[in-house]
Amino acid sequence: MDKRRIIGLAGVGTLAGAFSGLFGVGGGTVIVPMLIALYHYGDRLATGTSLAAIIVIAILAAAMHGGIYGNVDLETGLILVGPAIIGVVAGTAIQQRIPEKTVSFLFALLLIGVAIEMVVG
């Protein structure tokens, strides 16, 4: 991997982390469109790579929130994460069966919704 690519990806990670820290949004909101728009990733490859990168971001942020500030409601989280995990398995399976550009379209809708929420919320 060349230096320019590492620096560019570091920029994506830094931006994702910054927005995650600033707004509590998942890094995926930043990572997926950047990988697609700037690095010409295919839609599925971008979403899969985003999920893998988010692991690190979420673990660190949750550990800080839980370990340092005690903000994590472990019991509620463990109850709700069961259906969420079933959902993510279903979501990834559905994703393999729909046209790739549909993923981009859905993501664009999400971004427009997030933008509206940021301004009027």
Add this chain to the structure above:
Amino acid sequence: MDIAIACAICLMGGIVAGLIGVGGGIVFVPAMTLVLSKGQVEAEATSLMMIALVSVVGAWRQYGYGNVNMRDAVVIGLLSPVGVLVGVVVANSVPERTLRIGFAMLALYMAWRLLRRVFGNDPHDPAEPGTEPLADPGPDPPKGAGPEPLTGSGPAR
């Protein structure tokens, strides 16, 4: 009853996470604040814990489908904490309203780029003739073949 509704909403959040590669927090947080009456900070922190678990399972599934560029994911993931620190500094020096509008503009720009790609007008779209080929890993690996390591098969630059 409330917890059942929250579970149903989180199921939907998981599907969204799997479909478009986000953590799902955009759905988990309102499920906890609106349905379970949790505070915003507690909901966000609990959501992050859930995202950590959901993204592990989601990434594992996508890896099995051949949709993870592990090398790029590691670079992005490992360097994101730098961004968290930057975010904290920025959050303390720039008015929140300015930040929100800035992020909204970035989100709209990215949405525009994606929509151009969807409707085939993006000159950078590698699917368009005369541009770079997509470095997508191609068709799913045959069942039972197991995930292929993708460290050498990143997309075209």
